[in-house]
Amino acid sequence: DQQVKQNSPSLSVQEGRISILNCDYTNSMFDYFLWYKKYPAEGPTFLISISSIKDKNEDGRFTVFLNKSAKHLSLHIVPSQPGDSAVYFCAASESNFGNEKLTFGTGTRLTIIP
């Protein structure tokens, strides 16, 4: 049972336009959400996160939106740049007194077209 789902395996976006990556979850106990970016032959790198008490978090070109009622979050990248081409993983966690584990989605491969 996939608790975190990324239904789009791939996405292509023109350079300079907005990239929107989506993620859905089923576990209502999740209270913290993260996005990771992964280049080939490298480990995932932390990009941005959001707590369930917020509905938006922004960091430069990256904004994450959380809709708790729909159990949906999205990552917006604007403007998209060629270096943004990578696989993006959504992850979720629930509080566990310092023993938090992440549940990952299957990833979306983003390609930025110059």
Place this chain on the structure above:
Amino acid sequence: NAGVTQTPKFQVLKTGQSMTLQCAQDMNHNSMYWYRQDPGMGLRLIYYSASEGTTDKGEVPNGYNVSRLNKREFSLRLESAAPSQTSVYFCAGAAGYEQYFGPGTRLTVT
């Protein structure tokens, strides 16, 4: 400050052979994790360690063992490798929710 390091980067094993994947972190993280990544499957948790001296099973622990040698080091052992264990293995460290990953070990079992 190297962050999280993993050795080896690549390994080829024959079915039935054993090996240990090494992971070390210099970020003073209490928690450490081992994941495997397979095509179309995302990252799946094998084992984790919330603190030195403790380890717990994750989603896919069968066929693996771990040792949290000290706060810095967390190793993953395959006692009798199987082709189904062909994967890319990532180690991570964390203090809180955010986890920081090593570069990975690509393992092929023939």
